[in-house]
Amino acid sequence: MLGYKIYFNGSKFVADNTATEVQTVPCDSTVSWMANKIYADNAVEKHNANDIKDVKKCKECGENFWQTDDERQWFTDRNMKAPCRCYSCRKKKH
Numbered sequence: 001m002l003g004y005k006i007y008f009n010g011s012k013f014v015a016d017n018t019a020t021e022v023q024t025v026p027c028d029s030t031v032s033w034m035a036n037k038i039y040a041d042n043a044v045e046k047h048n049a050n051d052i053k054d055v056k057k058c059k060e061c062g063e064n065f066w067q068t069d070d071e072r073q074w075f076t077d078r079n080m081k082a083p084c085r086c087y088s089c090r091k092k093k094h
């Protein structure tokens with residue numbers, strides 16, 4: 001299946017101009033695919049306006065990952081520090 005890839009380039013979200021093969025990514029990945037270019041551009045705009053603060057850099061592998069509001073709340077409720085490693089790296093530890 002082809003889609004337009006959206007990803008965080010280190011400073012902001014961008015979308016590819018050509019469709020590429022959709023790949024499976026970890027649940028907290030900042031990479032995603034949209035079925036058409038208009039959806040991709042809308043998502044990029046929304047991410048850059050609202051969600052860019054939720055992107056963190058994994059201190060283990062250097063990948064960018066999302067910190068969702070739900071997840072942040074979960075850690076706050078338990079008086080724990082938000083994770084500084086991505087899902088894949090955290091999973092590897094266990």
Ligand SMILES: [Zn+2]
Nearest residue numbers: 058061086089
């Ligand atoms: Zn990582």
